Amino acid sequence: MHLIIPWDRPDSARECFHRDGFVVMEAALTPDECRWARDRLAGLFTGRFPTGSYPDEWYWREGLSRPDATRHMSNAWKSDQLIASIVQAPWVGDWIAYLNGWPRTRLGQDTIWIKPPLARPSSLHQDNSFIDFLAPATMSTCWMTFDDTHADAATIEYVPGSHLWPTAPLPADFHDPGDHRARMRASAAAAGVADPAVVQLEVPAGTIVFHDGNVWHGAAGSQRTGAAWRHTLAAHLLPADARFTTAPGGYIYRRYQLPDDDGLHDAFFPAYPPPDPRPGRPSFSILTAHS
Numbered sequence: 529m530h531l532i533i534p535w536d537r538p539d540s541a542r543e544c545f546h547r548d549g550f551v552v553m554e555a556a557l558t559p560d561e562c563r564w565a566r567d568r569l570a571g572l573f574t575g576r577f578p579t580g581s582y583p584d585e586w587y588w589r590e591g592l593s594r595p596d597a598t599r600h601m602s603n604a605w606k607s608d609q610l611i612a613s614i615v616q617a618p619w620v621g622d623w624i625a626y627l628n629g630w631p632r633t634r635l636g637q638d639t640i641w642i643k644p645p646l647a648r649p650s651s652l653h654q655d656n657s658f659i660d661f662l663a664p665a666t667m668s669t670c671w672m673t674f675d676d677t678h679a680d681a682a683t684i685e686y687v688p689g690s691h692l693w694p695t696a697p698l699p700a701d702f703h704d705p706g707d708h709r710a711r712m713r714a715s716a717a718a719a720g721v722a723d724p725a726v727v728q729l730e731v732p733a734g735t736i737v738f739h740d741g742n743v744w745h746g747a748a749g750s751q752r753t754g755a756a757w758r759h760t761l762a763a764h765l766l767p768a769d770a771r772f773t774t775a776p777g778g779y780i781y782r783r784y785q786l787p788d789d790d791g792l793h794d795a796f797f798p799a800y801p802p803p804d805p806r807p808g809r810p811s812f813s814i815l816t817a818h819s
């Protein structure tokens with residue numbers, strides 16, 4: 529069991545975040561809120577989008593895709609105002625700003641991952657590899673699980689301390705790797721780390737984890753055939769002053785770059801309010817109000 533930090537101990541959270549590259553906070557959603565979130569996430573994959581706008585990425589279609597394939601969506605906040613209210617909640621910006629020492633933050637994107645029983649692994653990776661067209665090329669993530677997680681059921685796994693290694697180039701095998709830890713091990717060897725430890729999180733539904741964009745993480749395959757689903761939602765935040773560079777890449781992000789303008793605009797990458805210097809416990813009252 530990994531150390532779990534209470535919400536009224538931000539100093540301890542920041543210490544873990546800087547030492548390990550991630551910090552596991554105590555569960556902050558009730559069972560009812562988790563049930564609401566699981567249903568809401570699953571419902572989006574039927575193609576009914578409350579705002580009428582499609583998300584930026586949508587992998588998995590009912591009746592077309594393999595039942596054991598991982599469901600994935602990016603920028604569901606554009607499709608569902610209640611998802612927007614979760615990923616854009618001020619506490620998310622408060623915490624990411626506090627942990628990193630950033631003066632302001634903005635939303636880079638959100639991601640939904642639904643891992644069914646027998647899901648295949650997701651390669652370990654560093655999120656920062658995916659934003660090498662921004663300056664600074666750094667993000668931090670707020671990850672929320674709405675199910676209990678299990679080591680043999682595709683839980684998220686982290687390599688503590690790996691946020692201090694150099695950022696590796698973008699992987700080519702994100703969704704269908706042979707050995708999902710191979711690239712991480714190669715990167716460890718290059719960084720002079722002989723036997724990197726991997727921590728598989730086993731945490732209750734409603735748990736929230738913050739991770740550094742440079743920490744290696746991913747998911748093992750699921751060995752379970754029963755009802756061991758993993759519904760997760762993540763908000764990926766950038767420093768508010770991030771800019772586009774002339775480097776290639778940016779499949780989603782560059783759709784929202786204006787001509788002759790290197791700025792990330794609030795309409796597409798919403799800024800969070802000025803952060804509270806002492807972040808507090810998350811609130812999900814919006815969910816129960818709509819359940």
Ligand SMILES: [Fe+2]
Pocket residue numbers: 653654655745
């Ligand atoms: Fe990631």
